[in-house]
Amino acid sequence: MRTEEDFREHIDEGYATKGDAIVLGAAMLDGKAVANSLVKLPLETMNRHGLIAGATGTGKTKSLQVLAENLSEKGVPVLLMDLKGDLSGLAQPSPGHSKIDERHAQIGIPFEPKSFPVEILSLSEQDGVKLRATVSEFGPVLLSRILDLSETQQGIVAVVFKYCDDNKLPLLDLKDFKKVLQYATGEGKSEFTKDYGRISTRSTGTILRKIIELEQQGAELFFGEKSFEVNDLTRIDDKGKGYINILRLTDIQNRPKLFSTFMLSLLAEIYDTFPEQGDSEKPELILFIDEAHLIFNEASKALLDQIESIVKLIRSKGIGLYFVTQNPTDVPNEVLAQLGLKVQHALRAFTARDRKAIKLTAENYPESDYYDTKQALTSLGIGEALVSALDEKGRPTPLAATLLRAPMSRMDVLTEKELATVIGSSDLVDKYNESIDRESAYEILNNKIEKAEALAKQEEEKPKAPSRRTTSNRMNPVIKVLTSATFIRGVLGILKKVMR
Incomplete structure (x- = not known):
């Protein structure tokens, strides 16, 4: 029979770390926390991605909050997708x-x-x-996949992107792209065909x-200038804490195409921008994607392939992706297989489908x-989870039912006044909030079309040169008679008679 001492030794050995680590909570045995049997997550494996799952009300958001604030404290910047609007409290200490x-007495660590x-x-x-x-x-490949286009x-x-590159036509927003498409089959058809x-x-x-x-889901707000520089997500404050960037998405829950468009654009930009990092002491950036099913549910096969490819490759840049959703089955198996950390809160067995999902989850x-x-x-219970990490x-570490620590920050939203203060003190608002609409493909092609139309109109209105026949008809009648062939032949006949 296994004793509590055996269990403590089992956990201590499985979660022992030499480098810096995040303490997630204490392991539980028979429904009770075993004090000082700490479940620790090594910082150096946090770029191996992860999953936070569980039924509504089991504590997923609080687990996300705990991970985000502990990463920040270790100097790792974080980006949170806040679809429910309940993460802004990170800016204020817990009351x-x-x-x-x-709870913390049971875990064996102080609460600060x-x-x-x-x-x-x-x-x-x-x-x-x-x-x-x-x-x-965005580029032609990613744009095509978002739009779920055929090969043709x-x-x-x-071709549109190539034409714009060749003719120095900036493609800044969607109206630019639409204008070039219309031009290609309208006024510029011959130019394109040639x-x-x-x-x-x-x-x-x-x-x-x-x-x-895509525009009907609000994409025109996303496409344009000034472009956000992803390096601004990796800022550290003067106390050595990583910034927690909270992306407010409460008004786009019913616009999944815009959400997936943004996510893929962001991940592609991060992958292209960040240098290869390999193994390091801590990640460069951690992204938490709440309500992750919004990305996967309506994604095409091409889009899923793109996501899977990015998940596989981006960790070499020091980037960790953490998906937050109700059920692990919301995440495709190809992506699920790439996730090193799993924080699994309680699942409910109300239906046969629920029981099947629980069986599949247990096998993971x-x-x-x-x-x-x-x-x-x-x-x-609430605030408890099964944890498996690297x-x-x-x-893989031993499976540990874990009593999770409480967030150090407020477990509630900021007031409107507090939110305005946070936004007002931002160094990035002035940098990015001015909307720029410089001359781009839309304006350039419109000017080109207007010039062509004006030139055509001038040609139509230009007086035509009279023909020879018209000039002859307008000659003086006397001159017309004197130069006629009949008159000339008559004169020559008279001269011949005189000479005789």
Whole structure:
């Protein structure tokens, strides 16, 4: 029979770290925390991605908050996707509570209320630092995948980008891209056909309709200038804490295409911008994607392939991706297989489908001599989770039912006044919140079309040179008679008679 001492030794050995680590909580046995059996996450493996899952109300958001603030304290910047609007409290210290003190006494670590440096970002009309990207930065491949285009349509998008590059036409926003498409099958049809081949009006019509669909989800707010520089996500404050960048997304929950468009653009830009880092003591940046099912549910096969590829490659840049969702089955298996840390809160077995999901979830965890994983998944309390991570050598740690520590910051939203103060003190608001609409493809092509139309009109209005026949008809009648062939022949006949 395994004793509590055996269990403590089992946990201490499995979660031992030599380098810097985050203390997530204390391991539990038979429903009770074993004091000082700390579940620790090595910083150097935090770029191996992760998952926070569980039913509504089980504590997923608080787990996200705990990880974010502990990463910040270790000097690791964080980007949070806040779809429910309940993470701004990170900017204020926790007011504390007797139940928090009781929880931490069971864990065996002190509770210290703290605030963290926060930057509020916005993808829509909400207040905060505006995030934008140009169509050119998006590129033809990513744009085609977001629009779920056919191979032929992808070729047309590639030609449009090539034409704009060749003719120095900046593609900044969606109206630029739409204008070039219209020009390719309208006024500029002959120009396109000559240099790039014939472009089908039917295909461009389909692409335009898909762009309009994207615009209806608010994408025109995202595409444009000034482009957000991803290096601004990696700032450290004067106390050595990493900034927690909170992207407010409460008004786009019903616009999943815009959300996935932004996410892919951001990940692609980070991958292209950040240098290869390899193994290091801590990550460069950690991203938490709340309500992750919004990315995957309506994603096309091409889009899922792109996500899977980025997840596999981006960790070499020192970037960790953490998906937060209700059920692990919300995440495709190809992505789930790449996730090193799993924080699994309770699941509910209300239906046959729920029971099937619980069985599948249990199979994703290492076997344990101390837990019936399937049974534990339905008996965890609020603020408790099954945890499996990677140790410093990249090996899976023992499965640990964990009593999670409480957030050090406020577990509630900021007031409007507090939020305005945070945004008002930002160094990035002035840098990014001025909307720029410089001359781009839309204006340049409009000017080109207007000049061509004006030239054509001038040609139409220009008086035509009279023909020879017209000039002859307008000659003086006397001259006309004197120069006529009949008159000349008569004169010559008279001269001949006189000479005789």
